[in-house]
Amino acid sequence: MRQDASPRQGQRDTASVTLQDIAAHAGVSRSTVSLVLRESPLVAERTRSKVQRSIKTLGYVYNRGAAALRGSRTSTLGVVVYDIANPFFGAMVAGIDAALNREGYVSFLANSEDSPARQQRFLERMREHRVDGILLCPAEGTDPGLINTLSGWGMPCIQVLRHVGEPPFDYAGTDFHQGVCQAMDHLVALGHRRIAFLGGHYEHSATRERWQGYRESLERHGLTYQRLLRSTVTRRDGVAMIQQLMAESPAPSAVVCHNDLVAFGAMLGLRRLGLVPGADCAVIGTDDVEEASLGEPALTSVATHPHAIGEEAARLALRRIANPEGAREQVVLAPRLKVRDSCGATRPEPGATWTEPATGEHA
Amino acid sequence: MRQDASPRQGQRDTASVTLQDIAAHAGVSRSTVSLVLRESPLVAERTRSKVQRSIKTLGYVYNRGAAALRGSRTSTLGVVVYDIANPFFGAMVAGIDAALNREGYVSFLANSEDSPARQQRFLERMREHRVDGILLCPAEGTDPGLINTLSGWGMPCIQVLRHVGEPPFDYAGTDFHQGVCQAMDHLVALGHRRIAFLGGHYEHSATRERWQGYRESLERHGLTYQRLLRSTVTRRDGVAMIQQLMAESPAPSAVVCHNDLVAFGAMLGLRRLGLVPGADCAVIGTDDVEEASLGEPALTSVATHPHAIGEEAARLALRRIANPEGAREQVVLAPRLKVRDSCGATRPEPGATWTEPATGEHA
DNA sequence: TGGTGTTTTTGGATTGATCTAAAACTTAGC
């Protein structure tokens, strides 16, 4: 109820052009402008272009906050990973970003550092911000009931890479089971009979799948040597585990590793023992991170395509938001074994297999 | 103006407890509840605890969207990097996340892929979401006027690592100039007289600083050999550049590299030529990424502390939001040279200098 | 010309918080 008619009297904020102002300028109602903005087919072509011209002229900026208050969508998503400094997650987040960007969504990112408490704090904050959904790589030790809690909050949750709780739930990841089988089959075909598996905690779904793949492969090929070492999954663990194993009798002739970091550690450990990775003991990693194709020897690895997983997860989230009651989906990508030198299959002269990925620059 | 008194009649949404409902339950007004939520000292202790009890009982969830509409803060920030898959940025984002988390802020993340167009789209979206500020690692080719544009939009912008436009602006980064000087001084002290610099585009502030550091160091030490090769900054570039240099006469006895990736490439290139990094040609990188301390030989590198830069940048952003008209700040961290094997200064037996960083696990 | 059926457009209520200025309640002093 402004006494005088002049619109911007008190404040000279440039950023305060509203629907109302557009409506006045174009000589239509607020509602019509709103319809134009949302590209409704209801509004006539002449009106539409007239309104659009006013929008341009006045330099209007859509206020998503206000829209979200009345409407039902915020066009935002929460993304939780447990180690953003890991390039694997970097690539995954890049995939998520690419897929969301195409649909006009933006995402809040949080790094849980594998702490359920931090994860919980962030999720509560996301709830206050009314995000339309959550992409969650659950932190170690996450309460299995969390997914139901989130669903009770009305926040659809897509689990990524790991999952907790009972199916059905939405999930996007890689078939770790199959990945390990591929690695095992390859080693068996090369003649290996004593193959060990290195690394992983029991708590994770992703770890259980790998171990299951290992045990099943042993059985399928009728191998009796079985050696599975638990650990956290750093380079240092790789070094320690391979040194322990090589001191045993009989020692393994090949190892499959939980991820590439463990594999790098294993190779380093072998070298310290005066052994040659690929010749004295074959090494296969998981993930196929950028450094895998470099180094001496180049690491054979099961590629898990983090960028693609990110895209799939994001797309699944958008599907779930559009249709909250739809059947839960599990998107599981097939991994692919990238054979290089560390498994002893190839032994080219130096430089012959040089393939450089195009990414990885900065500043 | 509900006709009947019963509050949740139409919809049975659990998630729709509002200030109004709390007020009714506690027997106070909406305003009082709002004051309690914002921890205002105005409200009496008795009332406060009564209201707090109602909040707990009814399971109220704060609606930040509604608060942001009326108030002036959204408690959100936009973060733009150009390559989130690069572990350097991963660490930086982790630092940002840690600092923001402490203050109740959350951040939107976008990956510009060094495309000014993508960057622009994201910034416009951030404007629609009314973020309180922006942390920007400007994409290559960013219009120098962008910072002023953002300031015209009322979005404070902190530039990170790189900067465009004219000072004064808010900035957080590393002293690249000093970093290169440290590396050069070290090499000169080891007796090197022919030192080359590898990599970088001209467009970036960060690159210009490095080159300036290189040229100044040469002058200060009275060195006449000068060789500066431009390039993008991948491993492949490192390989190509070192091979070109070693074919020249005289060849350099040491190289300082734009970042660690280029340095890894340079070491690989040397090995392909049958030369030993550190013995036949010293190599120093920049960033001190995780892999630097591993590998053969371990890479001497100028540590640029990405996590700390992220924290500083985030803190600066919060300061600027609290005081938009305050003097612009430049937070420039000092880099530190980490001497390892690749510069030939040390030559320990294998395994003696093993230091494993604690991070880097996944899934 | 009037009735009918479609397109378009619109006012008013609504979303859930904050802001402002004023009202209600304490306490103290004379």
Add this chain to the structure above:
DNA sequence: GCTAAGTTTTAGATCAATCCAAAAACACCA
């Protein structure tokens, strides 16, 4: 007991959009 000052609390307007139901504009045909 009454006023003044200080402390708490409150009603109503406001922020900038969307939703809904109803009104207006238009087209078509008997």
